[in-house]
Amino acid sequence: MPRDLRIALLGFGNVGRRFAERLGGPYLRALQREGVRPLVTGVATARHGSALDQRGLDVRACLRAVRGSGSLASLHFGLPVRSAADFIARVEADALVLVTPTDPKRGEPATTHVRLALTRGLNVVTANKGPVAFARRRLKALAARRQRLFLHEGAVMDGAPVFNLVEQCLPGLRVLGFRGNLNSTTNHILSRLEAGRSFDTALAEAQAQGIAEADPAHDLDGWDAALKGCALANGLLGASVHPRAVKRQGIRGLSGPVVLTALREGRRIRLVVRGERKGRHVRVSVRPERLPVGDPLAGSGPDAALVLRTDLMGEIGILERGMSVDQTAYALLADLVVVARSLTRSY
C-alpha cells in the first residue's frame, strides 16, 4: 500500500494550477513509483479564499472553483482561514508547496511562510526565489534541525535540474563558480534588438506576449538575475550572499546599434550572472557581457543556460529551451519526489 503524501498548496496562480492539473496525471504516476499517493489537504489563494480538508480535497473541484471569480469556500471544512500563517498553522500536510510571487526586495512574506512551515514540521518545496536568495542558509539549518527538507529547484531555470543535479548527481564535487544567462525577458529583448527592433518596441512586444511584466524594472535592472545569482551562490557555493551585495548592472543602457555592432563582430550581448569564490568569500555580479556567438550563454529568445565550474568534473553546462508554466510546475514535482523518497526511506 502506498502511503499518503499530504500536500498543502500555498499560492494558486498559473504555476500552482498547472501543478494541480498534472497531479492527477503524469505527476501521479511519478509519485506512485516512489511509493506515495498525493493527497491535497489544503489550498490557499490570495483572491479566491482557502480550503482545508484533511481527508483530501477534490483538486478538480478546486480548479473549477477558482476559474472566473469563484471561491474555494464551499470546499472548506472548519473555521475560516484567516491568513497564510493561519493556513500553515492548521493544514495537515507532509509538504507545503509554496508558489506565491517572488518579492524581489525582501523575499517576504515567503521567507516567513517557509520558516513557519518548517518549524511546524512540514517539508517545504518552492519555486519562489525570495527565501532562497535572502535566507537559504538559515532556512536550511532550520530544516536540518527539524529533520525536514527545504527544496527550491524551481527558483532557477524552472524544472531543469540545477540544485538537485548537484545534490544528487554530482557527489563529492566542489562547485568553484558559475556563469548563467537566466533572465528570459532581457534575453528576449536583446534577441529582438539583434533582429533590428528598437529597445522600446522590443519591450512593448515582450509585454504584449506576456514575457515581460507591466513593470519591467525588476528584469531590466537585473534584480531578477541578482536574486537567481544569490540563490545559486547560496545553494551551490555554500555562500550566504545577500541580493543587496550583488554588483548589478541592467540592460537599459543598451540600444539597437550597440547590439548590432557587437553581432557584426561575432558577439552577442547577454545579461550574465556570475558567482565566484574569492578566497573565503563569494562574489555575485550581474552585467551585460559581449559573448562569442557560440557561447552556451549566447542563446536566443527565452532560452536559459548555466555553466558550472567544478574541481572534479571541469565545466558542466545545463540548458533549458523555452520557459513555460509547465516547466516551473515540473520543478515542484521533482522536489516532491525527493520528499517522497525521504518519507519512504526508513532510517
Place this chain on the structure above:
Amino acid sequence: MPRDLRIALLGFGNVGRRFAERLGGPYLRALQREGVRPLVTGVATARHGSALDQRGLDVRACLRAVRGSGSLASLHFGLPVRSAADFIARVEADALVLVTPTDPKRGEPATTHVRLALTRGLNVVTANKGPVAFARRRLKALAARRQRLFLHEGAVMDGAPVFNLVEQCLPGLRVLGFRGNLNSTTNHILSRLEAGRSFDTALAEAQAQGIAEADPAHDLDGWDAALKGCALANGLLGASVHPRAVKRQGIRGLSGPVVLTALREGRRIRLVVRGERKGRHVRVSVRPERLPVGDPLAGSGPDAALVLRTDLMGEIGILERGMSVDQTAYALLADLVVVARSLTRSY
C-alpha cells in the same frame, strides 16, 4: 560505523588508475558522506597481473606496482588468477568497477563480464560503452532479478550526468528523443578544418595530441557515436537498438573547403547522433549536420553536448567542456554513490 563498500577493479589503465588515486582523496569523502568506506578487494589488469585480498588491498601499492613493467603478483593472496572470469568468480566485492576498453564491434568480452558479475550478485559500474550499446536491456533485467544495479554513467559524456540525471532528477518524465555531439575526435578535427587545416593535418595533429587513436576509423566512421547513440536510446528511450541498426555516416567525406564554406554561411558541420521514437520503434542515426553557429551542439574542440526532448520539461541540454581521464573516472564515483545509497538504504 560506516559499512565497507568492497570494490573490484577490472581494468587498470588510465581511467582505472585515476579512479584508484582519487579513491583515497575526494572520492573517499563523497563515499563516507553516504555512510560507506571503500575497500578495494581486487584489481585485475591485462598486462600487470591481478591481485585479490578480501581484507583490502593497499591501493597505493597497486599503483606503484603497475608503473613501468611491474606486476601486482606480490600483493595477491591465494591461487593465481587465471582470467577475468576467474577474477569475477572469486573476488569478494559489493561492486565490480569495469574499466576495460570498449570493443566497438560486439561489446565483448565486457558484456560477458557484466553478466557474470551480476549473476554472482555483484553490482556493476562501468564506463565501457559495449555492454550498454549491445545488451543493456538484458543486463538491466538480470540486475533487477538479482536485486543489483547495473550503472554506466561513464558510457556517454564521461561523468557529466546523463543517465543518472534522467533517473534521479527528472522523475515521471518521458524522453521523446535526443540529439548529441558526442565524439571528441571528430569534433576536434572539424574545428581544426575551420581553422584552415587540411583533413590529414588535422587528423595527424589529433593523433599526436592523443585525442585521436592510432587507428582512427572507429571515430571517423561514426562507430563511436553510433555506440553512444545506442547507449542513449537504450538507456533513455527504453529501446533495444543494436549498433548495426544505426544509420551511420562518418566525416571522411568532408574537406576543408566544405567546412569553411559552411562556416561563412554561419554554419558549423558537426557529427550529430540522433535518437527518435517513430511509433513503437526508436531510430538512431549518425551523420554530419550543418548546425547554426549558436546551436548547443556546434561547440569546438573536445566539448560534448546532448539535448533531450521531453514531454513534461521541453528541451533540456547538458554540456561538458573538455574530456579528460578525470572526467571519466568521476563517472565511476557518481555511480558508486548510487550503489552506496542502495546498500545503506533498508528496504
